[in-house]
Amino acid sequence: MKIGRGAVPAWPAGRSAPILGEETSPLQSVRQIFSVSDLTRNIRFLLEENFSAIWVEGEISNFKLHSSGHSYFSLKDETTQIQCVMFRRENQSLQFELKEQLKVICFGKVSVYPVRGQYQLYVERAEPKGIGALGLRFQELKEKLRKEGLFDETHKKEIPYLPGKIALVTSVDGAALRDILNVLNRRFQNAHILIYPVEVQGVGAAESIVEAIENLNENGLADVMIVGRGGGSLEDLWAFNEEITARAIFNSEIPVISAVGHEVDFTIADFVADLRAPTPSAAAEIVMPLKEDLLLKVSYSKERLFQAVVGLLKTWKQELKQLKESYSLKNPLAIFEIQFQRLDELRKNLKYFFQALIKYKEEKLSSLIGQLEALGPLATLKRGFSVSLQLPNEKVIVSSSQLQLGDKVKTKLQKGFFISEVQETHP
Amino acid sequence: MSQETKEIPFENALKKLEAVVQSLENGDLSLEEALKQYEEGVHMADLCTKRLSEAEKRVEVLIKTDAGKLKAVPFEEESTKKRKK
Numbered sequence: 001m002k003i004g005r006g007a008v009p010a011w012p013a014g015r016s017a018p019i020l021g022e023e024t025s026p027l028q029s030v031r032q033i034f035s036v037s038d039l040t041r042n043i044r045f046l047l048e049e050n051f052s053a054i055w056v057e058g059e060i061s062n063f064k065l066h067s068s069g070h071s072y073f074s075l076k077d078e079t080t081q082i083q084c085v086m087f088r089r090e091n092q093s094l095q096f097e098l099k100e101q102l103k104v105i106c107f108g109k110v111s112v113y114p115v116r117g118q119y120q121l122y123v124e125r126a127e128p129k130g131i132g133a134l135g136l137r138f139q140e141l142k143e144k145l146r147k148e149g150l151f152d153e154t155h156k157k158e159i160p161y162l163p164g165k166i167a168l169v170t171s172v173d174g175a176a177l178r179d180i181l182n183v184l185n186r187r188f189q190n191a192h193i194l195i196y197p198v199e200v201q202g203v204g205a206a207e208s209i210v211e212a213i214e215n216l217n218e219n220g221l222a223d224v225m226i227v228g229r230g231g232g233s234l235e236d237l238w239a240f241n242e243e244i245t246a247r248a249i250f251n252s253e254i255p256v257i258s259a260v261g262h263e264v265d266f267t268i269a270d271f272v273a274d275l276r277a278p279t280p281s282a283a284a285e286i287v288m289p290l291k292e293d294l295l296l297k298v299s300y301s302k303e304r305l306f307q308a309v310v311g312l313l314k315t316w317k318q319e320l321k322q323l324k325e326s327y328s329l330k331n332p333l334a335i336f337e338i339q340f341q342r343l344d345e346l347r348k349n350l351k352y353f354f355q356a357l358i359k360y361k362e363e364k365l366s367s368l369i370g371q372l373e374a375l376g377p378l379a380t381l382k383r384g385f386s387v388s389l390q391l392p393n394e395k396v397i398v399s400s401s402q403l404q405l406g407d408k409v410k411t412k413l414q415k416g417f418f419i420s421e422v423q424e425t426h427p
Numbered sequence: 428m429s430q431e432t433k434e435i436p437f438e439n440a441l442k443k444l445e446a447v448v449q450s451l452e453n454g455d456l457s458l459e460e461a462l463k464q465y466e467e468g469v470h471m472a473d474l475c476t477k478r479l480s481e482a483e484k485r486v487e488v489l490i491k492t493d494a495g496k497l498k499a500v501p502f503e504e505e506s507t508k509k510r511k512k
Contacts (some may be wrong), residue, residue, distance in 0.1 A: 162436065162478070181486065190483055191484070192487075195489065291479060299476075309465045311452075311454070
């Protein structure tokens, strides 16, 4: 059953519609009584036929993401709102997050939720307002460059700590330039800044930014550059989402800090830059340390240096003083005196030892002599015994068989000796 | 790169200075070595201070000459604005 607009049962011509509370109606016989379901079904058909594929723009409110993955919210403008539902399947293909107060454009159909008799928008697709085609291009380029590795951390160059020369690639009459110059002036008054004026929006903006980056590199004009502009719409910021801009930043030998728009604005330039600053002012703070901090750091280090050396000198002086006052340095002969004393002692000991040794030897000698005297032949001779020796070899004669007749014999007495000749032998 | 980077950059001088302070504070150096280090440290500190104060304030803007070449001229916000107007 299909009912078109105005296709609800018509009243007979010339008669007005029945007024509520009218007691009797001549049309009772032709009146058509709907069940609630039928009526609702009819309404649903009406709505679906007329609003089956529509775009609606509005602000999200009362946003609820159910655990089932479906989300429920209202779209509203200044005076009116409409209930919306977005089922899980559609939710999953969303490129951004639906949230309270976000202005969106939704695509879908209007239909009825019969359980509550409530008409609502069944959202199939949603886009943040103002993105559309540009948003799509942004996503596509971002994905392409990411795959190529242009965003890889390994390509990020280090930002010099205290750059000698800072180039600002931005518009000369933009808010960004004023902000950056103010911050730089506050942080480090004698910085060397080179402004490279470029167009930051409109036709040819990307080309002029690219030219600036390339020129700065070719001529080695800076140690670091800030490329950016103040806030604006997505269209305004578009030069920083162009592929040529991204590639120029990637190819730059000079480190690039991107500083585009506000903190919430992300551009392709931000992803490919060596460092992304949330705002132009922040870029200036990142690129230039506070001069006072540095001066303080240096003077503190210098003081510590001085203290360290003074400390070392004090220690050495103390050590030197101790050495100077030490016993041996004060009485250099003391060492020798001790040695002399020791030498004397040794000498004394040696002398004593020799004396003792000699005495011992003398005593030993006289005792031996005594023994010798007691046992020796001289004492025997004293007592009248004599000793006879055979000549010529003076061999002691102890037996007569040693002798031949006529042999000469030497006989030793206590005093002197005599020679005799053998006349007889007897055994 | 610009002239400044060819000399010892501020950061390196500061790092060197801090390293010297560290080694002197540790204290196990010979007198000769310590004095050498001290001299080096003072030199670095002076260099750092010099780096911080030597550069004159300079804000320049690049303009294209008639020959199409780039030329850096002093930047004054007011004059630029007037020129723009």
